Amino acid sequence: MFEVKNLNFRSEMVFSVRILAVGDVVSFSGREFIYSFLSKIKEKYEIDFCVVNGENSANTNGITSEIAKKIFESGADVVTLGNHAFSNKGIFQAFDSKNLIRPINYPPKVEGAGYVIFNLKGLKILVVNVLGRALMNLQLDCPFRTVNKLFWRINKMYDISVLDFHAETTSEKIAFANYFDSRINIIFGTHTHIQTADERVLPGGTGYITDLGMTGVVDSVIGVKKEIIINSFLTGKKYRFEKAVGDACLCGAIFDINPESKNINSIERIVVFKEDF
Template sequence: MRVALIGDVVGRPGRRALHLWLQEHGKEIDLCIANGENAAGGFGLTEKITKALLSYGVDVITGGNHTFDKKEIFQFIDNYPILRPANYPEGTPGKGFITVEVKGLKVLVVNLMGRVFMECLDNPFKVFDKVVEENEADLVIVDFHGEASSEKQAFGFYADGRATAVYGTHTHVQTADLRLLPKGTLYITDLGMCGATDSVIGMEPAEGVERFVKQLPVRFKVPEKPKLIQLCGVVFEYDPQLKQITSFERIYKLYERREDGSYTGR
């Protein structure tokens, strides 16, 4: 089984990079999981964009602290394979995990959110315990949406041997620590993002600079026609006979804008 884990998709540039990459590699992928909480202009998710991501070949869309930025999501979140963090309080709309069947295997995908420098939600470590104990699966894949690298790393070791893969999202910068932990769990602190390359985590650079220089509120915007866009993520292969991951690689793919507005791979 070949699985693609795709980092935060930021606005139109991120959606375009994802679409281009899946056009090239989608036939090789058995399961594609992408974080879509920034897919609509950098903040939230609409139903139209949800349908577009699924049409590209995404199977499960995970979320985080921006999941509910577009209020319309309350009307459709239960109709699609969209996840919001499982450690939101009981009664929050949506679901925090989903089981999908791929090539005869049950894959449990769990979305959690860290608490360091984030919203004060339920303990993600304990919520993970409960979800794994109550749901049988052949593979367990966790999107841990968090700010602090230390919290993500601690969770990786906490889930080591129980999760097939644990990956971080939210900071939008791909880390270089992809590896198998001692008990066999594939781990990376952050997948990175899909979006405009020359940006501040997917947004116009000038606005990010202004915010830090002047310490004043700034309205962030996704670049409209970036020269370079990127896709970041991880692809791994799982052997059901060995019940383990047999290969894995980080993906960092650039696409350059042509004069006609289309993009080509670099």
């Protein structure tokens, strides 16, 4: 793999940029896993650029400025969010960092930005976060039209485009990815906390996976204490969700892209446990 450190992408031949996308970080155990292992994972897999979904990283969902700061210090370049973006009031200070973005299709005038163009040693990487609407029960603008408008507006202002589609249904994610196939280089899904095994390059060249999975407790139901969720299904009653605490893993995917041709060299789905180090 080509070494990119301290290189100017504009003056050197660089054939491979390795982008790690990390699935939803869930509460205490997920955060601790990121703080302890993200930098080691980046080193092991020779990662150049890292996007982390932090929408559940605070104990009560959402994110705080302190947590965002620590995720960035652990090695994230951009942090994305989702339907829990505004679940914690600490988000408003966290927006001081332009590299923390929330879904772009919240209505106009909502705090924060829905995209950022990150300068990686001269290579401009656009990262967009958008929310799906199927089974989401939020007042959102259409993700398809909103992202279309963004791309008309910022055409040619970036070299590589990466999009986190935070959505519940596989069908909406796959439809979205095919709609934007060839126009967005990398599209990955988040939100369900369950990793899908469908990573592939779409016909137009977009690197895609339906869901990255989560970074959280393995022995849980999507990061929540399993007894609570089981009881809720058994009784039909709603219980206060308590996040599970215990051994966690990191789920994500590594997209290796040629920054000149924009071809996807490879996509590798990863699940990393603390025993791997």
